[in-house]
Amino acid sequence: MSDPVPLAQALTELIALRGLARRQADTALQEAWAAAAGPAWAPLTRPGRIVRGVLQVEVASSALLGELTAFHGPELTRRLQQAAPHLRIKGIRFRLTGA
Numbered sequence: 001m002s003d004p005v006p007l008a009q010a011l012t013e014l015i016a017l018r019g020l021a022r023r024q025a026d027t028a029l030q031e032a033w034a035a036a037a038g039p040a041w042a043p044l045t046r047p048g049r050i051v052r053g054v055l056q057v058e059v060a061s062s063a064l065l066g067e068l069t070a071f072h073g074p075e076l077t078r079r080l081q082q083a084a085p086h087l088r089i090k091g092i093r094f095r096l097t098g099a
Contacts, residue, residue: 044064045057
């Protein structure tokens with residue numbers, strides 16, 4: 001029989017195996033994005049990964065991509081920074097979804 005494993009270590013390993021930490025982080029990001037984007041844009045966009053402090057956001061149409069990129073990026077970045085300062089977002093990169 002092997003030595004007992006500390007409960008904290010066992011729980012950490014279980015959470016990692018089940019992907020719970022990643023799902024919680026994804027949920028927190030989605031909620032922060034919904035708060036920043038508001039009801040007008042949240043349903044038409046989807047937050048993706050954060051790469052070097054830049055949030056990748058998928059956009060539903062090329063018209064919306066142009067509007068968000070040209071006119072609303074800095075304001076959405078500021079709102080997201082206020083809604084979720086722990087994410088340390090420096091900017092947002094919008095991209096058209098493949099679907």
